[in-house]
Amino acid sequence: METWNEKHSPKKIAEIAGNENVKEETILWIRDVSKGKTKPLMLFGPTGSGKTALTKAIAEEKNWSLVEFSAHDFYDESKVKNALSSATQKGLFGTNLTVIDNISEETEGKIITKIAEVTRKATEPLILVLDNPWTQKFIGLRLGCKMVEFKKINSADVKTTLKNISEEEGVELKAESFSGDLRSEINNLQAGVSTDNRDRTVVVFDAVRKIFNSNLSESLKAVDGSGLDLDFFIKWVDENIPVEYEDKKEVAEAYDWLSKGDVFNGNKSRGLTLYYKIVSIGGVNASKKTNYRKFVKYSFPEVIRRLSESKKRREAVKKISSEVAARFHCSTNYAKTSIIPYLQPIEEFKKTFNIQSIESL
Numbered sequence: 001m002e003t004w005n006e007k008h009s010p011k012k013i014a015e016i017a018g019n020e021n022v023k024e025e026t027i028l029w030i031r032d033v034s035k036g037k038t039k040p041l042m043l044f045g046p047t048g049s050g051k052t053a054l055t056k057a058i059a060e061e062k063n064w065s066l067v068e069f070s071a072h073d074f075y076d077e078s079k080v081k082n083a084l085s086s087a088t089q090k091g092l093f094g095t096n097l098t099v100i101d102n103i104s105e106e107t108e109g110k111i112i113t114k115i116a117e118v119t120r121k122a123t124e125p126l127i128l129v130l131d132n133p134w135t136q137k138f139i140g141l142r143l144g145c146k147m148v149e150f151k152k153i154n155s156a157d158v159k160t161t162l163k164n165i166s167e168e169e170g171v172e173l174k175a176e177s178f179s180g181d182l183r184s185e186i187n188n189l190q191a192g193v194s195t196d197n198r199d200r201t202v203v204v205f206d207a208v209r210k211i212f213n214s215n216l217s218e219s220l221k222a223v224d225g226s227g228l229d230l231d232f233f234i235k236w237v238d239e240n241i242p243v244e245y246e247d248k249k250e251v252a253e254a255y256d257w258l259s260k261g262d263v264f265n266g267n268k269s270r271g272l273t274l275y276y277k278i279v280s281i282g283g284v285n286a287s288k289k290t291n292y293r294k295f296v297k298y299s300f301p302e303v304i305r306r307l308s309e310s311k312k313r314r315e316a317v318k319k320i321s322s323e324v325a326a327r328f329h330c331s332t333n334y335a336k337t338s339i340i341p342y343l344q345p346i347e348e349f350k351k352t353f354n355i356q357s358i359e360s361l
Contacts, residue, residue, distance in 0.1 A: 003229055004190040005183055008165050010057040016050050017182055018157040025148045026054065030062065033125050040119050040126040042141065044133045045150025048181030051129045055099045064097040064125065071103045074111045080118075087122040096124050103130035105137075106314070112137055119144045135333055152180030162189055204228065208236050208298050211285055212244045219285045223277060230273065231265070234258065234280055235301040241284065244296050250287050257283020320353050 010016050013023050022043075029041050043051040059066035067086040073079040086098045100115055119126065119141060133142055158178040162185060166173040171189070178185050207226035211219045223233055241254045261280030264273075317336065324343070325335040343349040 003187070004165060004169070005186050006229070008168070008186070010050075010053055011060045013054065013057050013061055016054050016057060017161045018153040019050060019150050022050075022054070022148050022150055025146075026058065029146055029148075030058070038123050038125065040122055040128060040145045042128045042130070042133060042145035042147045043150060044130050044147065046152050046180065047131060048179075048183040048185075049150040049153055050182065051150055052099075052101060053183075055097070055101075055127050055129065058127075059097045062095070062097070064095045065091045065093050066097050066099065067091075068099045068101065070101055071107045071111055071115065074114045080114050083118050084121060087118050087124050087126045089124070091124075098122070098124065098126045099129065100127070101129040103128060103138075103141075105132060105135055107137075109137060112141065116140045116144065153182050154180070158182050158185055162186065165189060204233075204236065205298050207233070208240055209296070211237055211281060212240075212288060212296075213291070214285070216282050216285055219281050220277065223281055230277055232301075234261075236298070237281070237284055239301045240296070240298045243298065245288060247290065250289060254284045254287040257287060323353075 069083050086096045155178045204226050207222040210222035245251045258280050261276050264276035321332040321336040325332045
C-alpha cells in the first residue's frame with residue numbers, strides 16, 4: 001500500500017509547502033545548471049520541512065532521472081563509484097539528478113571525504129540533503145555548494161496541505177494544531193484512518209507469514225495488504241528469515257535473493273520498483289523447500305529499532321547540549337564536546353537531567 005507521503009508528494013517546485021525563498025533559490029539554481037554552471041545544491045533544515053520532497057519535485061518537473069544515495073551507501077565502494085558516475089556523466093535518459101541524503105553529525109569523516117570527492121567532481125546536477133551543516137566537519141562541503149536553508153513549515157501551510165489531502169482521500173481532518181514536521185503530520189493523518197496499532201501489527205505478522213508459507217501470487221498480495229512501504233516490509237522479511245527457515249541452504253538462498261533485489265532498489269526512480277518486489281519477495285518465497293509444522297513468533301526489524309533508539313538518543317543529547325550552551329553562552333557543539341564531559345561526574349548535573357551520563361542515554 002502506497003503511503004500518503006508518496007501518493008501526495010509535490011510534482012512541481014511550486015507545490016512545496018511554505019519556504020517560498022527556498023523555491024526561488026532552487027529555480028535560480030536550475031537556471032544556472034541550464035547555463036552549464038554545476039555547483040551542487042545543499043538543502044538543509046529541520047526534519048519534515050520538505051527537503052527530500054523538493055528533490056523529487058525538481059526531477060519530476062524537469063524530467064530528470066532521479067538517482068538517490070544515502071550517506072550510508074558510501075561505506076560500499078561500488079556505490080561510491082555509482083555516485084561518481086551519476087554525478088559526472090549524462091544519463092541514458094537525459095540529465096541525471098544525483099541526490100545524497102541522510103548526511104548528519106553522526107556521519108564519519110571518511111564518508112564525508114568520499115561525498116566531498118563526488119561534490120568536487122560533479123558536472124551534472126547534484127543535491128546534498130542534511131539537517132545541520134554548521135559543524136566543522138562539513139566546512140569542505142559548505143564551501144563547494146550553493147546553500148539553501150529550509151525553515152520549519154508554519155502551521156497554516158501544514159493545515160492547508162493536510163486539508164487538501166484529506167479532501168482527496170475523503171476523510172475528516174480532525175486535528176486543529178500541527179507541528180512543523182509535515183511528513184510526520186501526513187503519516188499521522190493516514191494512521192488516523194487506518195486500523196489501530198495492535199491490529200496493524202497482526203496484519204504485518206500475517207503478511208510476513210504468507211511470504212514464507214504461501215505461493216508467489218499470495219506473497220506479493222501480502223506485501224500490498226500489509227500497509228507498509230516496500231523497504232520497511234523487506235526489513236521485516238530480512239529479520240525473520242533465520243527464524244522461519246531451518247535449512248542453512250534455504251537461509252543462504254533467501255538472503256541471496258534479497259541481495260539481488262536490492263540492485264533494483266537503487267533504481268526505483270527508473271520504474272524498477274516492481275522488479276525489486278518480485279525478485280526480493282518472490283526469491284525469498286521460492287527459497288523455502290520444506291513446509292515446517294511450527295509456530296513462529298516474528299520479530300520487529302532490529303535495524304529499525306536501533307535507528308529509532310539512536311534518534312531518541314541524539315535528540316536527548318541535543319536538548320541537553322542546547323540547555324548547557326545557553327547557560328555557558330557557547331555553541332551546542334562546543335557544549336557537547338568541551339563542557340559536558342567535565343559536567344558528567346557532577347551529581348547536580350545528573351539530577352538536573354535525570355541521567356547517569358550522556359553515554360547512558
